[in-house]
Amino acid sequence: MTGWTGVTWDSWRDADEIRARLDAGADPEDWGFGQRPLHRATKYGSPEVVAELARRVTDVDALEDGTTALWEAVVSDRPGNARALVAAGADPWRPQLGGWSPGRLALAGPVPDLFPVPDGEPGLTAAEQAAARQARQLVADLGDFHYDNTGLACIAGIDAAEAIRRLDGTPVDGEFMADFLDDPYEHDLDDRLLLVGVTTVPGGCVVTQPWGYTPSTPGVMTRLTAGTVGYGIYANPKSGNQGRIVRDGTEEGSGLHPGGGPLPGHTHEEVFTHYLYHRRAIAYACAFAGLRPVDARAVTGPADFWIRVPDLDYWKR
Structure with missing residues (x-):
């Protein structure tokens, strides 16, 4: 990292420091490990540094992992940095991941008028406009809340009663549950991993465990998705959000990263969806299953029903 050793996230907002490093010989083209300083500044820094x-x-408009710094500005929701890049000659309408350009993607974002739309640019389709509105509404309805260590199963087309039946769950005594919820971590780990909440929401149901991973395990997802589809997520405090797709009892994907933003290899539709739900992992999981909760209660509680599931190895399908 020629000239960039010791640079922190805060450094990218300090124009004097970055200018001094560049004047002393820091390479403006190479951060190291195939990364570019301009992309990092765009993501973490100030318009002046950019x-x-x-x-x-x-x-x-040099590429890093198939995208320009302007793409990074749009995906990271840094409009000031985007404007600085355009002023320096960046092209908002250059196609990149999945055929999307930063300019067209921005039309679905929080600053849809970020770039002037040139003649001949088709903009968003009616379906894309509707998806963007729906995403904004879902994100707003869920709001901001703490969900580290939460396990979740978002299941399409069944209600809480059917989910409980499929899990062979038994109701938990209300007095016990009230005491448990005061501090779940005072209780034995093996016991608390068998307690889950189940709530009916528009489009299906949510199975939640704000203190563990059980709802997202293969065994639970397999039981819940007979004849339907579900998205499981565990918000691992150590390694981040981990997603799982199960359709009709068959796993279609695991080790996924909901909320992580568009990636190389994503299709046109995937790029768009991952942009709409960037940094919104819970909303992404709900949207994938077609769920439209009107608030965060299905995730954080109080659930419609608190149940105990049988003591099984849920890591087996």
């Missing part, structure tokens, strides 16, 4: 780096690079 402008300074953009002035010194050979190509303001």
